[in-house]
Amino acid sequence: MFSKILIANRGEIALRIIRACQEMGIETVAVFSEADRDSAHVKAADEAFCIGPASPAQSYLNIPRIISAAEIGDVDAIHPGYGFLAENAHFAQVCGDCGITFIGPRPESMRLLGDKVAARELAIKNKVPVVPGSDGEIKDSNEAIKLANKIGYPIIIKAAAGGGGRGMRVVHNDMSLHSAFSSAKAEAEAAFKNGTVYMEKYIVEPRHVEVQIIADKAGNVLHLYERDCSVQRRHQKLIEESPCPILDEATREELCKNAIKIVKAANYENAATVEFLLDKNKKFYFIEVNTRVQVEHPVTELVTGHDIIKWQIRIASGETIKIKQKDIKHRGVAIECRVNAEDPSRGFSPCPGPINEFIAPGGFGVRVDTHVHQGSYISPHYDSMIAKLIVHQNTREEAIATMKRALREFKIGPIKTTIPAHLEILSHHMFVKNQVDTSFIEKHMS
Ligand code: ADP
Numbered sequence: 001m002f003s004k005i006l007i008a009n010r011g012e013i014a015l016r017i018i019r020a021c022q023e024m025g026i027e028t029v030a031v032f033s034e035a036d037r038d039s040a041h042v043k044a045a046d047e048a049f050c051i052g053p054a055s056p057a058q059s060y061l062n063i064p065r066i067i068s069a070a071e072i073g074d075v076d077a078i079h080p081g082y083g084f085l086a087e088n089a090h091f092a093q094v095c096g097d098c099g100i101t102f103i104g105p106r107p108e109s110m111r112l113l114g115d116k117v118a119a120r121e122l123a124i125k126n127k128v129p130v131v132p133g134s135d136g137e138i139k140d141s142n143e144a145i146k147l148a149n150k151i152g153y154p155i156i157i158k159a160a161a162g163g164g165g166r167g168m169r170v171v172h173n174d175m176s177l178h179s180a181f182s183s184a185k186a187e188a189e190a191a192f193k194n195g196t197v198y199m200e201k202y203i204v205e206p207r208h209v210e211v212q213i214i215a216d217k218a219g220n221v222l223h224l225y226e227r228d229c230s231v232q233r234r235h236q237k238l239i240e241e242s243p244c245p246i247l248d249e250a251t252r253e254e255l256c257k258n259a260i261k262i263v264k265a266a267n268y269e270n271a272a273t274v275e276f277l278l279d280k281n282k283k284f285y286f287i288e289v290n291t292r293v294q295v296e297h298p299v300t301e302l303v304t305g306h307d308i309i310k311w312q313i314r315i316a317s318g319e320t321i322k323i324k325q326k327d328i329k330h331r332g333v334a335i336e337c338r339v340n341a342e343d344p345s346r347g348f349s350p351c352p353g354p355i356n357e358f359i360a361p362g363g364f365g366v367r368v369d370t371h372v373h374q375g376s377y378i379s380p381h382y383d384s385m386i387a388k389l390i391v392h393q394n395t396r397e398e399a400i401a402t403m404k405r406a407l408r409e410f411k412i413g414p415i416k417t418t419i420p421a422h423l424e425i426l427s428h429h430m431f432v433k434n435q436v437d438t439s440f441i442e443k444h445m446s
Pocket of ligand 1: 131156162163164165166168200201202203204206208232235236275277287288438
């Protein structure tokens with residue numbers, strides 16, 4: 001087992017990883033930008049190094065500075081969290097070359113699955129159902145028009161290197177395809193330095209269902225069941241829950257089996273999430289694999305009792321998974337609400353600023369993962385997510401009631417947050433009756 005780990009991240013996930021390390025008797029090294037000098041993860045770690053100014057390019061994305069901190073701190077391993085360098089195969093490679101274990105998959109599998117076009121090809125090769133679409137990259141808009149007419153509108157243009165919903169355009173007719181194609185390509189080029197785009201049929205009103213996987217170096221691959229992440233705004237998740245409330249046992253088993261199949265085909269190790277869309281006929285289609293821990297991992301932790309961060313660390317240190325699939329039980333219902341510094345009444349626009357009031361909820365079945373406290377400052381340089389509120393109960397009805405009670409207890413001011421939007425969603429009759437899909441917020445929220 002490692003004796004010291006550097007956490008190449010900030011915010012709630014850095015704190016989450018430090019806490020797991022403390023429980024495992026592992027020393028921790030934090031890195032921080034000048035904007036995060038007083039941040040909770042800096043105080044919680046055994047050592048901390050400032051790695052540059054607030055701008056991520058000069059700090060949390062700056063590989064030489066992070067590696068220097070790792071060398072000065074004399075760590076055995078680096079945990080990248082999510083976002084920043086978590087899915088950067090070059091960073092994983094550099095860590096390995098410097099004799100530091102990267103807590104995540106091998107760079108080769110990260111490269112393979114990080115390219116959505118290659119991942120799609122791998123899925124097809126292994127008979128995992130994919131959304132009808134292009135065979136690989138689409139080079140120009142004329143080719144796109146030909147294919148769109150073949151598969152039928154609506155279609156979606158997606159970036160091969162995509163993430164965070166960038167480089168994605170839904171298109172309904174030939175006329176708008178030309179401009180959507182070039183703007184998706186330009187956005188992908190700017191965001192990922194890779195303008196490769198591909199096409200999928202746009203599944204109308206699907207649910208987003210994903211499977212949590214853990215895989216060790218010896219090829220043991222287990223699933224930790226699914227999460228339903230259908231409540232999204234602009235194709236970005238806002239509420240996640242487990243189990244997916246509309247899945248029958250046979251479909252669940254099939255879904256998890258297919259998730260394992262693709263991870264095995266990629267010769268993958270560590271934690272992964274295999275994402276699918278579920279259409280109205282409960283037919284599922286693979287969309288991508290995320291090669292890191294997800295924001296919404298606590299939902300799975302609460303229903304399975306397995307600490308995913310600890311599994312990541314154990315697997316990276318060479319431990320094999322000794323439990324069997326049948327040992328992983330799913331109990332009750334967990335729901336997560338992402339509390340973002342955003343103004344829901346202004347299209348969820350970011351709302352950075354000082355936090356003068358911060359009272360977190362508690363009580364039975366309530367977990368709060370956050371780095372924020374009274375006196376924190378929410379910087380415009382970083383992600384707007386400031387806390388995750390996760391609840392666990394025996395039934396979905398009870399989980400919704402606990403979540404609503406906890407949301408009402410949660411006091412954050414004066415900045416605007418997504419809390420009022422969550423309360424509105426959780427009270428909506430369609431959410432209560434499980435009738436949600438990825439278009440729910442756009443269609444039903446005021
Ligand atoms: P990113 O990696 O940028 O988040 P994903 O491929 O994970 O992109 O897709 C994010 C979301 O976009 C999905 O959860 C879904 O809401 C929507 N989406 C993606 N592909 C399709 C599709 N073919 N049909 C309908 N919705 C889609």
